[in-house]
Amino acid sequence: MIVVAGTAGAGKTALTMRLAHQLRERYPDGQLFVNLHGYDTGPPLAPARVLDRFLRALGVAPQAVPTELEERAELYRSLLAGRRMLVVLDNAATAGQIRPLLPGEPECLVLVTSRSRLSALAARDGAQRVPLGLLPEAEAVALVETSIAGRRGTDDPAQVAELARLCAYLPLALRIAAERAAARPWMPLRALIEDLRDESGLWDALTTEDGEEADAVRAVFAWSYRVLPPAAARAFRRLGLHPGPHFAVPAAAAVTDQQPDGVSALLDLLVGAHLLEQTGAQRYQFHDLLRAYAADQARREESPDEQRAALTRLAAWYLHSTLAALRAAGSFNPPQLGQLPESAITPMAFDTYDAALSWHRAEQANLLAVVRAAAAAGLDQLAWQLPAALHGLNVAHNPLDDWTQMATIGIDAAQRLGDRRAQALLHESLGIAHAAAGRLEPAAAEHRAALTLRSELADPPGVAASAHNLGLVHLQRRELDQALANFEQTLDFAKQPGNEAWQAPALCCLAYVHAEAGDLEPAARLAEQSLAELANRSAAAYLRVDPLLLLARIDRETSRYDRATAHLDQAAAVVEQLDHPALEHAVLLERAELARARGEHERALELYWQYQNQQRSVGDPTRQALAYDGAGLSLQALGRLEEAIEFHLAATLLNRHPVAPWQLSASLSHLADALERNAEIGRAEAARAEAYSLLEPFVDRRATALREHVRRLRQSPTA
Template sequence: MGSGRDRIAVAAAPGAGRREALRGRLGMGDVLPSGPGDGTVHGGVWSDLSGAARDVVQAGQVLGGVHFHGPAPVSVEVPVPRQLPGDVSGFVGRAAEFAELDALHTSDGPDGAVPVVVIAGTAGVGKTSLAVRLAHRISGRFPDGQLFVNLRGYDTGPPLAPAAALERFLRAFGVPAPAIPAGLEERAELYRSLLAGKQVLVVLDNAATVGQVRPLLPGTAGCLTVVTSRHRLSGLAVRDGARRITLDVLTEQQSVDLVTAATRGYRTGDDPGQITELARLCARLPLALRIAAERAATHPLLGLPELTAQLRDESTLWEALSSPDQEEADAVRTVFAWSYRTLPPAAARLFRLLGLHPGPDFSAQAAAALTGQEVRLTHSLLDLLAGAHLVESTGADRYQFHDLLRAYATDQAHQEETAEDQRSALDRVAVWYLHTADAARAAAQTFYPSVLSSEQFRPGPVVAFDGQQEAFAWHRREQANLLAVARAAVQAGMDEIAWQLSATLHVLYSARNTFDDWLAMAHIGLEAAQRLGDRRAQALMHDTLGTAYKDSRRLAQAGEHHQAALDLRTCIGDLSGVAESAGGLGLVHLWQRDLDASRTRLEQALAFYQQHGPYHRTGPVLCGLAYVAADLGEQQQAAHLAHQALAVYRETEADHYMDVDALLLLTRVAREAGDPAQAEEHMAEATAMQDTTSSPALQAALRLEQAALHRERNRHDQALEAYWTCETLQRTIGNRLGQALAYDGIGQTMHALGRLLEAIDFHTMAARILRDLDQPWNLAQTLAHLADAHTDNDQPEHAHQHRTEALTLLDGFSDPPAATLRQRLQELTTG
């Protein structure tokens, strides 16, 4: 991605090449129709500009606004996804399968290469290992990225939904959370659009059904999808051209080779016949063979005859329950039991209790919470389990199960732990997640207090966070686990933990805009609070849902939940809660530009906070009222309110992003009041402070206001640079409304420079986005700018058309700025 100066040179370039430059500038979901272009690329930056923005088709969901809920850790540069897990060590055999897979992928038959390969086979036969080894072998053929996801089709918990997998993939390609559509079909369409023309390898591990897979299939011939499953997934062959390879157990010689390789350097002199017998008892399944080989390697003084005798004795325990078609599954369970029974008691207890962990993976701290042991001891026990291949290390301090081992561990927990002990383990880990989430909340911000009471049981040491970035990183790692813990808490009847966990995570979800999990978690919390009959908790969860829907630009649902919270709090006489819900409704009305309703609700909240406190809550309400006044054209009142908000923020030592928000509003008010010197002072102060926050949303807002100030002071080069920086940031965070405002500002700057065709291009681009977003007020303003450019370009018919549309849009607004714009457009239309 080029610098702002690179983009200025592009935007200012006349004549040919504009189309391809625009193509290079547009964000995810922005599509230009195909056609010849003569743009050239230098260092990844388009060097000239061609085509018209009126040809651009905008698609996708857009979010954004004027208020900031906290810093979000978003990176501007998006890498090509490289999601493959590490290559498999000690891999043996499968030469025939590799040859067949290579032939399928490189096929030059009439239909080209096969787009989907299904690796099917029984549990533990090595499907994932083969897929991962294959993926590493051919990854160089897919320079545009490699995607990998475990669909968890055979876990004891729920499988991964296709919509959730698509969210991960879209994020991996740089689509920000607010720009990810809500529906499965829309996500799949965007996913296919992003992969069109690319060469991407997609590995879908542990798929249970065709329905899990089909939405994740690319639609372009340059991609390859590798699916692993215990089922045949015949529907993929019929509709999607898939070819299937059914994986059998290893040959006898391959099994011997695997055991020999795994024990090399630990044992010598073993009889090949005894190794063959050990492989037979393991049904020649790689998963069982690796566990058995590890047992042999760690007991070098114990002869293979003794080891195989132990395993044979163990297998007799399962024979009575076996049927002929269960031979392989029973062999795996035999090896599991054989290895499990030799564990020290503490390690065995940890293993089986880990089967009760609700999420897909776990940290050492979470494992310690399950058992109630010290973290240091738990680390040692996890190392022992990983060494025995009973758990798998996935990174620093993180582990996961093979799905068969998870099922076995869970079964052992049900057999060997009392119902009370199982409940206690789940309670310990749920409480640990709750209190660690509370510590992350405190590290991320200072505005929202804890919902936990001082009397609640507190677990052993929770994770300590050194600042908000560590808190956000923890939330990223644990996001899937947190939702799983909430669901498990509900199933266990721990409704208080369920709603408290949801309320605690509000700030982290809000900062990171992870809307799927945020909404799911909030609905779980609301239902838990309703079962408890706790109306205060219900109101809090309604407000959480209101904020989540507002931030995802579903304003109708946001208003419904804030209103439900307001009604509940009014009914129970929770006046502080009434003020909070009124403030939430006020912001929804502000985003809808229902300014009178917004002012009424915000004044209701302010009156309570000024009389009863807490004092720090008056700051955001005052700032909201300042935005209302600014939108109404009441500059003096807006400045007064913004100064009051700023004073509250500084007196209460609020997070810096709040100060910057107020300073940007003061900059805007001074600029619109014709006081550029005062605007420059506020902007300088905001710029000096914004380095202390990592919020791209706030940085984008600062650049947008900075650009407007440069433009109005005829510093056009600086204005263009700031607008392009703003556009890049807005695209990164998925705020296409912000992108549209940046494009409109570029258009105004081009107009001032006399570059009318470029001005028309950018105004048209902005108008298309705003029309898609159903933003009538902003669209009316942009159409007015577009009409002015057409007028100066001697195109009166186009100007009249755009002004007429703008007047129609203004029918829904009665505020003074709208009346002023209406009068101006009417005069120009009838003049």
């Protein structure tokens, strides 16, 4: 680990990124970069959120990202084991921000930049510290001369040296000052120096606490800002009100109260003056010092009403753009948001599902920042409407940390307004987020809160939605009777005129309940009805995958292998058109199960191993256990008992952390069979005893049959 430490504007990031590019070929397994925003005007980026981003970048499915910081750090280190990777942690404020992000692999390189020396990292973690001081005078002068070369006449070297001194020899200030000099070739350098000296005197008189270099940087900023054309100056300071880490042209137009064509020219002017950085096609960001300066100028020169209006325009633009993305994504059951604020700037438009989700990913950090800022500014209507609108996009790719934070902010805002419908909507969203993360207890609590509110409001569509979501939680917990009652409640609602869109999802969920219980005939009938309803309504193609996979499973379990293959091929054809890894993985698992059922055990082992690798890479231990358990059954069929035992043991271990009672009982039962066949009767009996105790709470047909099978074998091990 190398820590590049130095004052603000010294060029730490530029130096570190240059080094990273030079070294990247030595680290062929990948590079990770994050700006920790340790000195931004907003909150620094928490290690848990950074690990969420890193784990996704490493291929972990969103729903498989652990909840706790320590568990995320452990998974991160395990994924980097054996890899040579380069990790760049920019703008760190404290050692505490850094430690959870350190790989355990000694072949990785970590580059850190910070204004702090981070001495604890050197003392405890072996970091090498590289202090980055100010440029020597000769190099500072050379930087100015290079920047103005060919754009001015010959300047007095002594005056260039004086200009560099007034910039405190800091690269950021030197580039801004040089650009101003180059842009005014007719203006004598001594006149520019007098202006900057006057500005520096003002900052010296203010006696700021951050030291001489900070005063020099602020003086250069002010010196450059004061000569901007009025429209550019107004845009600069209003951009400082954007709460996110970066922004695109339309968002800049919204916050500055300009049309996109007009603001593009102003952004180009600010980039040319080195007051703004362009990071991509139509995307920009501030250096953190410049962001703070711009925000300070906005507070000084814009009235509170003008500042509030800027944030309102921005949040309204994000809200309408989110709704456009929802329409393009074909979101099921879009939220009812009531009266919407007008958007002064034309919102984004999307032609495809992928375009909508790409925009959401690009704007994710900004969306959370805007929701926080709206709540802090008392814009409570927007503070709940935006999280509610984002729900459908969050479901698509599960940014769970941001999702839960935004939903919580939305609930608080709706409570302040006394809007119980909005509260229910956000409780529902938060419940779905918890369920996606495997947090089933809090998920059930949020759905019950939503159901209570909607029942009190006599809101039949809302009651149906809450019942459906509560049913999904019961299904995940294998509480099948409760799940059945919830889905039947939803189906009753769907049968009423105007509510037909709910029929296909309710039928599909009922089918899954019956299949889990072992009632395959009604399950197949319900799944077929769900597919027919989807076809009648020309619903989004991805909705067909779940019923098709269920039909493939039912056909497999009833030995109709050709029909199972046909249903599986139909599901695969739909998934091939989507960017949806979870559905791709589900198809692969069913192919493995079908191969095993057909007796094609070598092929099944290949498919299980592919699936296991996928689930390991995304960090989903429950599904990884399914692969190990299936592989163990195929190995038993091939007579490779020692290997089968190892695979079943691996499955039981994964199903214990956290405990998944149904899955664990199944893997223990399979382990017992392999142990008994291997003449390890005592171990087999212990495994069956534990499996039997785990099965006691389950009373459905499938669980009863498995419990009876285990009981019989315990009484007669050779049966």
